[in-house]
Amino acid sequence: xxxxxxxxxxxxxxxxxxxxxxxxxxxxxxxxxxxxxxxxxxxxxxxxxxxxxxxxxxxxxxxxxxxxxxxxxxxxxxxxxxxxxxxxxxxxxxxxxxxxxxxxxxxxxxxxxxxxxxxxxxxxxxxxxxxxxxxxxxxxxxxxxxxxxxxxxxxxxxxxxxxxxxxxxxxxxxxxxxxxxxxxxxxxxxxxxxxxxxxxxxxxxxxxxxxxxxxxxxxxxxxxxxxxxxxxxxxxxxxxxxxxxxxxxxxxxxxxxxxxxxxxxxxxxxxxxxxxxxxxxxxxxxxxxxxxxxxxxxxxxxxxxxxxxxxxxxxxxxxxxxxxxxxxxxxxxxxxxxxxxxxxxxxxxxxxxxxxxxxxxxxxxxxxxxxxxxxxxxxxxxxxxxxxxxxxxxxxxxxxxxxxxxxxxxxxxxxxxxxxxxxxxxxxxxxxxxxxxxxxxxxxxxxxxxxxxxxxxxxxxxxxxxxxxxx
Numbered sequence: 001x002x003x004x005x006x007x008x009x010x011x012x013x014x015x016x017x018x019x020x021x022x023x024x025x026x027x028x029x030x031x032x033x034x035x036x037x038x039x040x041x042x043x044x045x046x047x048x049x050x051x052x053x054x055x056x057x058x059x060x061x062x063x064x065x066x067x068x069x070x071x072x073x074x075x076x077x078x079x080x081x082x083x084x085x086x087x088x089x090x091x092x093x094x095x096x097x098x099x100x101x102x103x104x105x106x107x108x109x110x111x112x113x114x115x116x117x118x119x120x121x122x123x124x125x126x127x128x129x130x131x132x133x134x135x136x137x138x139x140x141x142x143x144x145x146x147x148x149x150x151x152x153x154x155x156x157x158x159x160x161x162x163x164x165x166x167x168x169x170x171x172x173x174x175x176x177x178x179x180x181x182x183x184x185x186x187x188x189x190x191x192x193x194x195x196x197x198x199x200x201x202x203x204x205x206x207x208x209x210x211x212x213x214x215x216x217x218x219x220x221x222x223x224x225x226x227x228x229x230x231x232x233x234x235x236x237x238x239x240x241x242x243x244x245x246x247x248x249x250x251x252x253x254x255x256x257x258x259x260x261x262x263x264x265x266x267x268x269x270x271x272x273x274x275x276x277x278x279x280x281x282x283x284x285x286x287x288x289x290x291x292x293x294x295x296x297x298x299x300x301x302x303x304x305x306x307x308x309x310x311x312x313x314x315x316x317x318x319x320x321x322x323x324x325x326x327x328x329x330x331x332x333x334x335x336x337x338x339x340x341x342x343x344x345x346x347x348x349x350x351x352x353x354x355x356x357x358x359x360x361x362x363x364x365x366x367x368x369x370x371x372x373x374x375x376x377x378x379x380x381x382x383x384x385x386x387x388x389x390x391x392x393x394x395x396x397x398x399x400x401x402x403x404x405x406x407x408x409x410x411x412x413x414x415x416x417x418x419x420x421x422x423x424x425x426x427x428x429x430x431x432x433x434x435x436x437x438x439x440x441x442x443x444x445x446x447x448x449x450x451x452x453x454x455x456x457x458x459x460x461x462x463x464x465x466x467x468x469x470x471x
Contacts, residue, residue: 003045005048008045008046008047008048008110009046009048009110009113009114011042011043011045011046012114012115013043013046013114013115013116013117013118014035014039014040014042014043014118014121016032016033016034016035016118016121017032017033017034017035017036018031018032018033018333019031019033021333021336021337021338024191024337025306025307025337025338026307027191027307028189028190028191028274028307029190029191029194030190030191030192030194031191031192031333032096032124034124034125034128035121035122035124035125037075040072040121040122040125041072041073041075043117043118043121043122044069044070044072044073044117044122045073046110046117047066047069047070047073047110047117048109048110049066049069049070050066050109053065053066054107054108054109055104055105055107055108055117055119056104057107058103058104058105058106058107059087059103059104059448060103060448060449060451060452060455061087061088061094061159061448061451061452061455062087062455063083063084063087063088063104063123064083064086064087065104065119067083068080068083068084068122068123068126069117069119069122071083072122072125072126077126077129077130077133078130078134080126081126081127081129081130081134081136084123084126084127084130085130085136085138088159088451089138089158089159089162089163089201089204089205090155090158090159090162090201090451091123091124091126091127091130092124092127092128092131092197092200092201093155093184093193093197093198093201093447094120094123094447094448094451095120095121095122095123095124095125095126095127095128096120096124096192096193096197097188097192097193097447097448098120098123098446098447098448099327099446099448100119100120100123101116101327101328101329103448104119104120105117105118105119105120131197131200136204136207138166138204138208139166140165140166140168140208140209141166141167141168142168143168143170144167144168144169144170144465144469145170146169146170146234146235146465146469147169147170147171147172147232147233147234148164148169148170148171148172148233148234148235148236148237148461148465149171149172149173149174149227149231149233149235149236149237150164150171150172150173150174150236150237150239151174151218151224151236151237151238151239151240151406152173152174152175152176152182152238152239152240152241152438152440153173153175153180153181153182153202153212153214154181154182154183154184154239154240154241154438154439154450155182155183155184155438155447155448155450155451155454156237156239156241156437156438156439156440156450156451156453156454156457157173157182157237157239157240157438157454158173158180158181158182158201158202158205158451158454159450159451159454159455159458160237160239160435160437160454160455160457160458160461161173161205161210161237161454162204162205162208162210163454163455163458163459164237164458164461164462165205165208165209165210166208167458167462169461169462169465170209170211171209171210171211172210172211172212172213172233173210173211173212173213174213174216174218174222175212175213175214175215175216176214176215176216176217176218176240177214177215177270178214178215179214179270180198180202180212180214181195181198181199181202182241183241183243183439183447184198184447185198185269185270186262186265186266186269186270187262187265187266187269187297187300188265188269188300189265189268189269189300189303189304190269190274191303191307192300192330195269217405218238218240218406219405219406219407219408219409219410220405220409223409223410224236224238224406224409224410224413224431224434225410228433228434234433234465234468235433235434235435235461235464235465236433236434236435237427237435237436237437237454237457237458237461238406238421238429238434238435238436238437238440239436239437239438239440239450239453239454240403240406240440241403241438241439241440241450242400242401242402242403242420242439242440242442242443242444243262243400243403243439244400244401244402244403244404245260245261245262245263245396245400246396246398246399246400246401247260247396247398248292248347248396248398250347250348250349250350251349251350252349252350252351252352252358253350253396255350255352255356255357255358255394256352256355256356256357256358257284257357257358257392257393257394258350258358258393258394258395258396259393259394259395259396260395260396260397261291261293261297261298261300261301261395261396261397262400264283264301264304264395265297265300265301265304267281267282267283268283268304268308274304274307274308283308284392284393285308285309285310286308286309286310287309287310287391287392287393288310288311288312288313288314288390288391288392288393289302289305289306289310289312289313289314289391289392289393289394289395290314290316290347290361290389290391290393290394290395291305291313291314291315291316291394291395291396291397292315292316292317292346292347292394292395292396292397292398293315293317293396293397293398293399294315294317294318294319294323294324294325294326295324295325295326295397295399295444296325296326296327296330296446297397297444298315298317298326298397298398299315299326299327299330299331299334300330301395301397302314302315302334302339302395303330303333303334303337303339305393305395306334306337306338306339310393312338312339312340313338313339313340314339314340314341314342314389314391315334315339315340315341315342316342316345316346316347316361316363316389317341317342317343317344317345318344318345318346318366318379319343319344319366319368319376319377319379320343320344320368321341321343323368323376323377342363342389344365344366344367344368344379345363345364345365345366346363346364346366346379346381347361347362347363347394348362348363348364348386349361349362350362350394351388357392358391358392358393358394359390359391359392360388360389360390360391361388361389361391361394362386362387362388363386363387363388363389364381364382364385364386365381365382365385365387366379366380366381366382367379367380367382368380399443399444400439400443400444401418401419401443401444402415402418402419402420402421402439402440402443404419407419407421410431412430412431413429413430413431413434414429414430418443420440420441420442420443421436421440421441422441423435423436423437423441423457426456426457426459426460426463426464427453427456427457427460427461428457428460428464433464435457435460435461435464436457437450437453437454437456437457438450438453438454441453
């Protein structure tokens with residue numbers, strides 16, 4: 001007999017099992033362990049299947065959330081997987097790194113009187129079950145004869161490629177690095193998103209017919225014009241991200257021991273520097289680390305430093321914890337792992353020793369004024385509050401911007417004042433047949449928003465190709 005709404009509301013939100021902090025801060029294995037079947041089923045019973053489905057409106061890729069959760073409650077995991085994959089070709093990834101707490105779960109009706117349904121936990125549960133138990137055969141439309149190039153194999157590019165493949169188009173993804181995945185493999189640490197998960201999701205796309213070519217730098221190896229007019233592609237999607245690091249431009253940034261978060265995380269994640277002598281790529285380890293920033297990238301960097309032996313590993317942020325854009329779960333995990341937080345603090349100079357190595361960071365305390373354009377209270381320096389934090393490694397994680405390599409090679413591509421590509425409501429750029437999405441359009445954003453852009457652009461590309469065929 002189905003549970004009444006009042007009975008469902010009495011079920012507490014189920015916790016995700018995780019590796020104990022004292023153990024996990026010494027290794028890079030995944031922190032969250034996934035829900036056991038009986039816990040997943042109990043969590044699914046908390047869903048009210050409300051009529052307006054507000055949670056779906058909060059999902060950038062439009063997953064039928066009540067539908068897949070109802071299937072979990074009925075223990076029909078194959079049906080739950082079918083519902084997930086119909087809307088999202090990368091559920092094993094989004095179930096781990098999507099900020100559900102500010103999207104679907106924020107709109108959950110259950111959350112109005114208690115804690116929302118753990119939609120992200122259940123998505124991960126279903127995706128992991130499907131990966132181990134199903135040989136997925138995603139429905140593919142008959143071949144259209146149209147070729148589409150996708151630039152970049154990050155979340156936007158992979159999503160766009162998967163959606164286009166479903167529609168019957170021949171898709172080739174061009175990746176600049178030696179391994180597909182983009183920010184999913186170079187930017188997000190193993191303890192949050194295991195590379196095996198990314199590899200499996202990529203394999204799913206390849207099984208759908210998507211071709212992936214690595215070590216191709218569009219803008220250098222080949223141009224957009226070359227793809228369209230020499231390689232014979234009928235449309236192009238640009239999803240090469242915003243991988244150029246931003247620095248504070250403070251004195252001492254040229255000292256040895258200063259990293260951008262992009263370089264630091266790429267060395268550790270993509271180039272396997274965390275393996276130490278087993279890897280060809282070096283990284284400074286076992287020393288005091290200071291990371292500046294308040295987003296997920298800053299959290300990834302400081303937690304990585306902690307795992308590489310930093311004592312202390314210190315996060316410096318110019319606002320209070322309330323204003324931090326990082327996921328609440330990541331902040332919680334960092335604190336458990338012994339990361340030191342210096343809130344309302346901003347670096348003003350990196351200090352070095354006689355040999356040119358970082359020895360400390362001079363910081364200044366901040367107060368909070370009126371809200372700025374972001375809606376957060378503006379940080380204001382407090383006179384005479386300077387102090388030093390001793391460290392040997394200083395990592396800047398204050399944001400990224402568009403790499404101009406591709407756009408400079410395509411002068412007719414319209415850009416905004418930040419160097420990001422301008423697109424219309426369908427995701428098309430100023431060049432007919434060339435679409436774009438993700439961070440190269442938005443600036444630095446989340447994985448799921450990039451995926452939403454890729455999905456929207458796939459619809460735009462399909463409509464564009466359909467009109468071209470009709471004419």
